[in-house]
Amino acid sequence: MEIVYALGIGILAASGVWLLLRPRTFQVLMGLLLLSYATNLFIFGMGRLAQHAPPILDAAVAAGGEIDPSRYADPVPQALVLTAIVIGFATTALFLVVLLALRGQTGTDHVDGREPDA
């Protein structure tokens, strides 16, 4: 599972970087999106991948006194990733607005607002 997960992050990040360096604004936007997906997965992975492990303590187990932390997933990265998704979504939406404004004002989707050889 780790290999697949790591490969997924790697492919997303690599595509993201490539798109980020392209000259068209929409490509840059997609690049930023892919990069932030890769980052979100990465943050989640930093809490270690675990299957069938709840992130919160079971009340019945907690009352028993014996708690084995290895049976639980780390809840902190999940909270972090949620925050990161929300913030990333908002800022990307803002980028989209600027992108459209630039397209409307210059008539081109080049990041510099004009075609390179024009």
Next chain:
Amino acid sequence: MSALLRHLVVLPIVVPLLAGTLMFFLAESRRTARVALALASVFTQLAAGVALLYLTSDAAPYIWPEGVGVYPIGGWPAPFGIVLVVDRLAAVMVTLSGTVALAALVYSVTRWDRPGQPFHSLFQFLTMGLCGAFLTGDLFNLFVFFEVLLAASYGLMLRGGGTERVRLGLHYVAVNLTGSILFLVGVALIYGMAGTLNMADLAGRADALAPPERALFDAGAAILGVAFLIKAGSWPLNFWLPGTYSIAIAPVAAVFAMMTKVGLYAVLRLGTLMEEYETLGAALFYTGLATLATATVGMLGAKHLARLVGYSVLVSTGILFAALGLRIEALTAPVLFYLVVSALTTCMFFMLTGMTDRTRQTNPPVSPDDDAGPAPVYAAYGIKEPSVHAGDQGAGIALPAVMAFLGMAFVCCVLLVTGLPPLPGFLAKFALLATALDAVPAAETPAAVWLLCAAVLVSGVAGIIALSRVGMRLFWSVAARTTPRLRLLEAAPVAALVLLAISLTVFAEPVNRYLDSAARSLHQPDAYVRAVLSLETRRERPEAKEP
């Protein structure tokens, strides 16, 4: 009383948040109410900053004996809850950002805040992000406050519209979004290895890690450092900065002066808390030097005053990073003094730029594209686009005295930027160089110290040349210039900042004594760590998370 005073720490964050939100509910027509609310909020921040300065100093040892105040949000103790921490450096930064914000706000009230768009709300959120970034004691919380201030700055930067502004705004947003992604990657790596995001808890954790984990932790810290350097405008990550800052409207650019300092603050804070990262110094020194060199060349090449001021921001960033990179502990206090002076100077200079730009009204506008046509949004709905220049004619005085005032203010700014006596720019650079030279015999690399001194002096000379050239064109080549109409409220903040600069020279001794104690406590992070972590004594401290 002291229980109430403890809540001062959270005030600079909560007040602008409430004020900014409240403004959304005020009708567009109720401008006076909005302005009053904004002024009250910023003034509260400044007052809270000054109070924090006093409470963390040695003069008031009864609340926070060691000068470190901790405010656990929601009552959860560190390292599990998020804490706000105020120490002397944080108090200085909050006061500084309050001062800059108040000046910029008063300046903006004259006309810049008129048309559409929630200027005042965004402004409040920007100051909230600034204060939050200075006060937080948690790495992820720092990210959140960075995003708050950046999101607000995107909106403010685009204010006024025009093709050029939108084009540079796109670059600005793209660069900062990439920086935020790097920030997140760094934070995630650090959490994954150390199992905590509390800054005080992180201090000293790195040394306890096994070698393979340590390597990843170092990588995380390095990525985080790159993110901070982007925000601070360090070479080679700063090509967006002069353009963005010079195209933003004057009051916005004036507050942006504080934003590069946030990156520097973060480097300083984490670098001193995690002592092992003071070894990053060598890299910091050379990037600082490169920033200084490129910015000096940029200053000499800049044609417009606003762009020149943009490069002067980079000059100060370069000097600050290069000085920090020398790893001489005695240098930290002069670095802080220079930081304070350069933030005030930049703020003043950008506001001045906004006023002198109007002398060029008869000429083509600064960027010809600006008046290219209405923004598509307005055109689509058939609305006449509101213009920031709408209120230009009419009120205001057109006297020769106006030119004299602008000229004097310009001279003050030049003295401050280039570090000539008698203004504190000189004191700051002098203290920096004198301390650096004192440390030469003990320094690991004396050559680096000499290099820094030479670079600082050369950049000063280059600054004088560039600024006097622009100044002559602005004030002495009278043909085709109109004497600008000036409103009292626009001139007042600039005059107030000049007075503040003069009083910084007069009261340099107590100011420096305070900054000195701030620097000393920075280099002895034990008190900080103890203050933050002692809150949890009520519970048994659990072992570090076993991954």
